[in-house]
Amino acid sequence: MPLRKINYIFQEVFRSLKRNSLLNFAAAGTTAISLFVLGIGMLLMINIDQIANTVESNVEIMVYLKDDISENEAHYMEPSFNRISGVKEVVFISPDEGLELLEGWMGKGSDLGSLSEENPLPNAYKIKTGDPREVGAAAAEIERLPGVDNVRYEQGVVEKLFALTEWVRIIGLIVIVLLAVSAIFLIATTTRLTFYARRKEINIMKYVGATDWFVRWPFLLEGVILGFVGALLATGVLYLSYGTLTMKLQQAITFLPLVTDSSDMLIIFGILLGLGVLLGAIGSSISVRKYLRV
Incomplete structure (x- = not known):
């Protein structure tokens, strides 16, 4: 792609972000809320798993x-x-x-x-x-x-403990999947509303002879940026709130084996940032496709 077109695409992205600030704020906010809830579910899951492993290891x-x-x-x-x-x-x-x-x-x-x-x-x-x-x-x-x-070795207690921890892990995994599906649905709905409000802009570009990919690229990059910003907001709030919560819980219940390892946290935050970018790109690509058929 010629450098002139690349410059135009990036200029169009930043103009669009500024021009449609309210819609973009809603899209980034929705992404942030969805990923924040998903992040809570993921942190809850790894903490439940850690507690279960600790209890099992003490048998x-x-x-x-x-x-x-x-x-x-x-x-x-x-x-x-x-x-x-x-x-x-x-x-x-x-x-x-x-x-x-x-x-x-x-x-x-x-x-x-x-x-x-x-x-x-x-x-x-x-x-x-x-x-x-x-x-x-x-x-x-x-x-x-x-x-x-x-x-x-308290056979009955041990067997019940293993059954309980297994069910807790299964339920935790189901909750994570449901939260992920809910996040995708919520983000997709907001993205569709955003593109519906900008359908005339897309149609005009098509009528003046722009190719599908020339129209698609600005929206795709815009979706990636909004997804990343939303994920960044989610991870920031999640980091601050989780740090405060774990500190208070460990002061109140000293024996509670919560996950505080920074490497585990970085993995979760990395996953959330990657999901934000991916969902932003997929949501934009799917939503703009409908309005390219003119």
């Missing part, structure tokens, strides 16, 4: 050894646990350590110090698997080992 197996197993003999059992398929971490808990943990759980007023002379707690192991879903199979194998008295 552990408590193995209590028989009373006649000495502490020395208990240490010799560790390789047997490590050889079990799926086992990632094996931690020995002596009776004294078990009593300290029990005192920590029950609080200072529990008065368990009197048990230190004749500690009734057995030697025990805390075991974690690489994949939390392998807990059941690992526990069943551990239970068959000689010297093991009792194995606990």
Whole structure:
């Protein structure tokens, strides 16, 4: 394309942005609102996934050894646990350590110090698997080992937890898809209204002999610019509001594992900016096509 035509197209784009400022503001605003809502859905999804992963990773197996197993003999059992398929971490808990943990759980007023002379707690192991879903199979194998008295991992609770986290992920994904479809529909509707108001301008250009692509390029670039501006507004507001919200939530609920990693945030913001440009280009291209048929 000759440089003269390229200059004309860019001049026309900026003239149009200035001349139709109200319509363009509405289009950019609609894009910003749609992508902001979509961004909230995406952030909610990755936080739900992080919380679910954290909860699942804390699932552990408590193995209590028989009373006649000495502490020395208990240490010799560790390789047997490590050889079990799926086992990632094996931690020995002596009776004294078990009593300290029990005192920590029950609080200072529990008065368990009197048990230190004749500690009734057995030697025990805390075991974690690489994949939390392998807990059941690992526990069943551990239970068959000689010297093991009792194995606990709250099977019913663990199974319900996995089912719940799976459903939460599925529902979150469905919400993201619905928000994306809603955003596309809203942006497309606003774009159609914008081009309907400018249909005479398009028709005049066609009547004086302009080619389809010569007419289309200014509108396409305009759509890209408006989409980018809308996405930029959405990511800016999302960044400020999410940062404030996570700070307050973590102050109120210190153990809540929210996503605060800047790399995760940059990926989401990059996706939103890309979507803004893409939706702006697609919306403009589809909408202008209707008015090119004169």
